[in-house]
Amino acid sequence: MPKHHSKKVTASYDFVVIGSGPAGEGAAMMLAKRGQKVAIVEANPRLGGNCTHRGTIPSKALRHSVNRLIEYNASPLFKKDQVPRRLSFKEILHHSETVIRKQVNLRSSFYVRNDVSVIHGSASFLDKNHLQVKKHDGSIECIQMKNVVIATGSRPYRPADVDFAHPRIYDSDTVLTLQHDPRSIIIVGAGVIGCEYASIFRGLGVKVDLVNNRERLLSFLDSEFSDAISYHLRNNGVIIRHGEEYKTIEGRDDGVILTTTSGKRMYADCLLFANGRSGNIERLNIEAIGLEANHRGQLEVDPNYRTNVDNVYAVGDIIGYPSLASAAYDQGRIAATAMLEGTCETKLISDIPTGIYTIPEISSVGATEEQLTADNVPYEVGRAQFKHLARAQIADSDVGSLKLIFHRDTLEILGIHCFGERASEIIHIGQAIMEQKNGGNNINYFINTTFNYPTMAEAYRVAALNGMNRLAPKN
Ligand SMILES: Cc1cc2nc3c(=O)[nH]c(=O)nc-3n(C[C@H](O)[C@H](O)[C@H](O)COP(=O)(O)OP(=O)(O)OC[C@H]3O[C@@H](n4cnc5c(N)ncnc54)[C@H](O)[C@@H]3O)c2cc1C
Numbered sequence: 001m002p003k004h005h006s007k008k009v010t011a012s013y014d015f016v017v018i019g020s021g022p023a024g025e026g027a028a029m030m031l032a033k034r035g036q037k038v039a040i041v042e043a044n045p046r047l048g049g050n051c052t053h054r055g056t057i058p059s060k061a062l063r064h065s066v067n068r069l070i071e072y073n074a075s076p077l078f079k080k081d082q083v084p085r086r087l088s089f090k091e092i093l094h095h096s097e098t099v100i101r102k103q104v105n106l107r108s109s110f111y112v113r114n115d116v117s118v119i120h121g122s123a124s125f126l127d128k129n130h131l132q133v134k135k136h137d138g139s140i141e142c143i144q145m146k147n148v149v150i151a152t153g154s155r156p157y158r159p160a161d162v163d164f165a166h167p168r169i170y171d172s173d174t175v176l177t178l179q180h181d182p183r184s185i186i187i188v189g190a191g192v193i194g195c196e197y198a199s200i201f202r203g204l205g206v207k208v209d210l211v212n213n214r215e216r217l218l219s220f221l222d223s224e225f226s227d228a229i230s231y232h233l234r235n236n237g238v239i240i241r242h243g244e245e246y247k248t249i250e251g252r253d254d255g256v257i258l259t260t261t262s263g264k265r266m267y268a269d270c271l272l273f274a275n276g277r278s279g280n281i282e283r284l285n286i287e288a289i290g291l292e293a294n295h296r297g298q299l300e301v302d303p304n305y306r307t308n309v310d311n312v313y314a315v316g317d318i319i320g321y322p323s324l325a326s327a328a329y330d331q332g333r334i335a336a337t338a339m340l341e342g343t344c345e346t347k348l349i350s351d352i353p354t355g356i357y358t359i360p361e362i363s364s365v366g367a368t369e370e371q372l373t374a375d376n377v378p379y380e381v382g383r384a385q386f387k388h389l390a391r392a393q394i395a396d397s398d399v400g401s402l403k404l405i406f407h408r409d410t411l412e413i414l415g416i417h418c419f420g421e422r423a424s425e426i427i428h429i430g431q432a433i434m435e436q437k438n439g440g441n442n443i444n445y446f447i448n449t450t451f452n453y454p455t456m457a458e459a460y461r462v463a464a465l466n467g468m469n470r471l472a473p474k475n
């Protein structure tokens, strides 16, 4: 083996992927399936990325448990003794740990089956063809590669004036170690993470103060749906404070005091800071290959996910928007294809769906009414309310609605917005039609097809009929 920078090169690969989250996994699997010699370097002793260990999977598993609890306590079937069941955060963490274990087993098996070498340790560049990997036992390995994919993900943004070492001040990573049973929590940041955790804690009966520095919740949503989530969070007891910036956050022995720049003073058992994320760039020593990250630790890439260095690609949260596990898998596969073929014809879809696992859930794809109005697009809307669907009545989930926005003349679907139980699944039925070309994207599809009955999918027929009935005569 050759020597590099006075370290012995221990192995050589066609491709090395750094990070085993969805972006890295997507790239590594695609490259391995195409017969390449691939290694994945992962700093965590277990595979799966932050997605599996700290982000998507644990938060969705926690939310699932809370939702079952709410359902149980609300169901007339189980309500006979009138004593509501309680669960603590610690108790529901057990379920999420079980799901994480299953995910790690499953995802680890992919690497074994596809002959991808797994190297546990933290990677940093020596030059564009060599990485140094610092292993957990302190030993250092030097590996050589023709090409490399950076998929190191992101972590919670931690402003310097917040004491994250305090035992009652958490971010979305450390909240997964919360062992006590808080009676109240202040959540700073009402982005997707803040809203999802507000639903989880409120569902457990914890008093929640949600501090938002903007004027509305999740302002990228169609305003009807942003209003709906505000209404339902408030209706469930969450206190939402819009347009507030924190001034100080002070941890005490028995709780946390937050003051706002407007002079408010709040107190709770603990605080979750969930306001933004930073790319995991520092340990990579990208200076050694002449790369530079922006102030959020993110890398710039071209449409094929190639960085300014010809054999170095980057995918997932490390490149910023959309910063979703859903998109990260696709980015990984697209980058792998581009690395093998010079370019990838398939691009990430432009209408990335959103799936927000608040209680109730929200999901959308395509344009909002505000965008279409601003662009002077002639559209009409069709609505279905869950409370009018047999399946929702059976399931006792009558909170929710589906809105179809379609072009008044061409009847093309332009946007779909849904909230309520299973919204993030329901949205994909409409998305499949919306993606059709050559006239296939037409609201009449939902009127002319036969849906299983009773199903939530029936909402599409109801909404389509509602919209068509509302169309004004052309002259
Ligand atoms: C609380 C929360 C909830 C979320 N919910 C959703 C959701 O419902 N749906 C959705 O689509 N997205 C969700 N996301 C976003 C999603 O988790 C991320 O977009 C996704 O994890 C990004 O994947 P990735 O592959 O880029 O990186 P990550 O999943 O962040 O994985 C990166 C991996 O790289 C490793 N690594 C970092 N540096 C090095 C190094 N130098 N050497 C070796 N290894 C390294 C890390 O240890 C990590 O395992 C959520 C995020 C959070 C925080």
Ligand SMILES: NC(=O)c1ccc[n+]([C@@H]2O[C@H](COP(=O)([O-])OP(=O)(O)OC[C@H]3O[C@@H](n4cnc5c(N)ncnc54)[C@H](O)[C@@H]3O)[C@@H](O)[C@H]2O)c1
Binding pocket: 157, 189, 190, 191, 192, 193, 194, 196, 274, 275, 276, 277, 278, 295, 296, 322, 323, 324, 354, 355, 356, 357
């Ligand atoms: N269901 C889902 O799809 C889901 C669920 C949870 C999280 N996520 C992902 O997690 C992230 C959500 O993060 P969030 O809720 O903390 O906030 P966010 O992305 O909504 O950002 C909150 C605020 O922090 C700012 N900010 C972001 N990064 C910063 C940084 N490094 N330094 C300073 N300011 C910064 C933003 O401009 C914004 O004003 C998103 O990337 C989202 O895609 C998705």
